[in-house]
Amino acid sequence: MPDAPPALDPDELGAYFALIEVASLLRHAVEQQLRDAGDLSYVQFQLLARLGDAPAGSHRMTDLADGVVYSRSGLTYQAGLLEKAGLVMRAPSADDERGITVTITDAGRERLAKVFPGHIEVVRHMLLEPLSHDQVKALAALLAPVRDHMRSTPPRSAAPRRRP
Amino acid sequence: MPDAPPALDPDELGAYFALIEVASLLRHAVEQQLRDAGDLSYVQFQLLARLGDAPAGSHRMTDLADGVVYSRSGLTYQAGLLEKAGLVMRAPSADDERGITVTITDAGRERLAKVFPGHIEVVRHMLLEPLSHDQVKALAALLAPVRDHMRSTPPRSAAPRRRP
């Protein structure tokens, strides 16, 4: 039987709650803007942004799903929508016959360019405005190791498929 | 005409991306634990936690919705589920006939107590572990003003009028 974990002290609670709250509010605001400006959901925007940033403008499905923290089936659905809208293309991977490579189209890049200024403005206005540049830097420096830790820590869900 | 917003510099981008990523990963991990340990979704847990913290163990629906950043209709649905599970009670508000007061039940408090230790453990393990206590304090101090700023900033309709 594991030790009962000690309760969180006020600083820890404060950091945790503030993090969740800030992320929720920010996501909400961004979602609204993306919907208005370019009829994109947040996931769709994240996917396009990742593809737009990639050297060849493409990624495998699984890498995309992991990158944006999304289920595989959910990604299949969203990739289908984006493809139907002409913003991405899907093609079987060259080296692995069962992999699918998703590539952003010119229309996808245009859409990205269309929503980006407003997106930046929202992030600036909601998240960055109350912070000095040094504080922003400090925030990034605090969160980056946490992200790396989370990415490398065995999340219970990453347990390989099922044990017989 | 407003200036085109300047692009985000690497620190700003880093803070923004890391924030979203950390929140997504953390939420995912927590969701899993809550599902396993007590068959609760994250929203349901947040609702119970807020009610458990409240002086009288109760809140109005709208305050709950705003508190956890959730749509009203979604809250109606979730409150219905929690009520059906016997974890909360709903009753018309005394002072405002159209308001509904949601109150946590003993069963609700028990469920909360049941999942809480595991919850804390996940938060500790995923979020807090890679940070010193001073860093946790710094993180809370950085995020709190941002949250307050977001809460007090006109959430929508800040968009300039568009053509009909």
Add this chain to the structure above:
DNA sequence: GGCAGTTGCTTCGAGTTCGAAGCAACTCGC
């Protein structure tokens, strides 16, 4: 008082999300 506008909650429909199951392609050991 009364009536226009607001607020608090629910209903409804459409769209989305996820996990489990399923299929095809790859890998490894022998």
Add this chain to the structure above:
DNA sequence: GCGAGTTGCTTCGAACTCGAAGCAACTGCC
């Protein structure tokens, strides 16, 4: 090579989510 196990993606069903529309109770202004 051959089979067992793994991996990449999709399909399927059920559950969740949201905004718009709707209804009842409150408010303000005259």
